[in-house]
Amino acid sequence: MKKNNLISIVVPVFNESENIIRLFEEIDLLFSKISYSYELIYINDGSNDDSAEILSQLSSKHSFIKVVHFTRNFGQQAALIAGINYVKGDAIITMDCDGQDPVSLIEDMILEWRSGVPVVYARRVKRNDSFFKKLTAKIYYRLLNLISEIKIPNDVGEYRLIDSSVVSNLQKASIHTGYLRGMIAWLGYKQAFVDFERPKREFGKTGFSIYKMLRLAMNGILNFSLAPLRIGLFLGMFSIFTGVIFLFYLMINFLFFDQFYKLLEWLVVVIYIFVGFLFVLIWIVSEFIGKVYKSQAGMSSYVIGNVENI
Numbered sequence: 001m002k003k004n005n006l007i008s009i010v011v012p013v014f015n016e017s018e019n020i021i022r023l024f025e026e027i028d029l030l031f032s033k034i035s036y037s038y039e040l041i042y043i044n045d046g047s048n049d050d051s052a053e054i055l056s057q058l059s060s061k062h063s064f065i066k067v068v069h070f071t072r073n074f075g076q077q078a079a080l081i082a083g084i085n086y087v088k089g090d091a092i093i094t095m096d097c098d099g100q101d102p103v104s105l106i107e108d109m110i111l112e113w114r115s116g117v118p119v120v121y122a123r124r125v126k127r128n129d130s131f132f133k134k135l136t137a138k139i140y141y142r143l144l145n146l147i148s149e150i151k152i153p154n155d156v157g158e159y160r161l162i163d164s165s166v167v168s169n170l171q172k173a174s175i176h177t178g179y180l181r182g183m184i185a186w187l188g189y190k191q192a193f194v195d196f197e198r199p200k201r202e203f204g205k206t207g208f209s210i211y212k213m214l215r216l217a218m219n220g221i222l223n224f225s226l227a228p229l230r231i232g233l234f235l236g237m238f239s240i241f242t243g244v245i246f247l248f249y250l251m252i253n254f255l256f257f258d259q260f261y262k263l264l265e266w267l268v269v270v271i272y273i274f275v276g277f278l279f280v281l282i283w284i285v286s287e288f289i290g291k292v293y294k295s296q297a298g299m300s301s302y303v304i305g306n307v308e309n310i
Contacts, residue, residue: 008089012079046073067308078302109161118163119191233283239276
């Protein structure tokens with residue numbers, strides 16, 4: 001893993017007019033103290049405040065600031081994927097623009113990378129968020145790892161450093177899942193963590209609504225777990241197993257204890273067993289659909305309106 005001196009920083013932006021310049025100044029100050037150059041790639045994810053104008057002003061003053069403008073809001077994951085496709089650095093850092101990802105961690109992440117670790121996550125050991133958000137995040141990460149085919153790190157967001165070799169393999173894999181942290185985990189590279197306490201947002205309002213959080217959660221579950229498709233199997237096996245037991249119960253009572261049952265009672269048990277077989281058939285069809293989806297999903301996750309300094 002060759003180590004040079006260019007670091008690419010990818011930052012999705014959605015209505016962050018109060019934070020864009022603050023973040024740039026913090027990053028610029030940090031890199032003035034370390035022996036690395038950097039490029040900053042902002043992805044304007046369909047902002048409807050002054051973000052686009054502020055980004056254009058910054059890019060006109062600094063050639064190392066690149067801006068990609070989406071035609072509309074496609075979401076944070078699409079913005080990250082788009083930004084990664086424009087990087088030139090030897091290491092790539094993705095982070096939020098809301099001021100809750102401390103810029104000071106970049107130096108520690110670079111040190112881990114220099115030691116030979118291709119993926120370095122900033123891990124939230126404590127969050128200054130609402131009780132609801134902390135609870136749902138904890139449940140989500142544990143549930144995802146319980147049903148996922150791969151292990152996705154707990155308590156990490158989009159603040160990470162990845163080596164350029166990781167980016168190359170992401171691009172070869174054609175990222176269409178809409179869940180970047182899952183794709184990076186799927187690649188299987190060695191990883192390290194830099195722990196931090198996540199501060200509260202000081203400026204602006206979050207654009208990450210409950211709907212967007214649910215959509216991100218569903219992307220993670222549906223793209224990296226076949227468990228939802230296998231619900232039919234579990235329901236079917238349960239129905240068949242319990243139905244057969246009850247059928248044997250009726251037969252034993254009928255044959256050995258002269259217990260008679262109405263025809264309707266026999267039919268209910270038989271239908272119950274057949275419903276179990278139907279669930280199993282639904283599972284088989286779902287497995288085929290899942291495999292076709294994974295092989296055929298190729299629709300672009302974003303549309304670019306225009307770019308600056310690219």
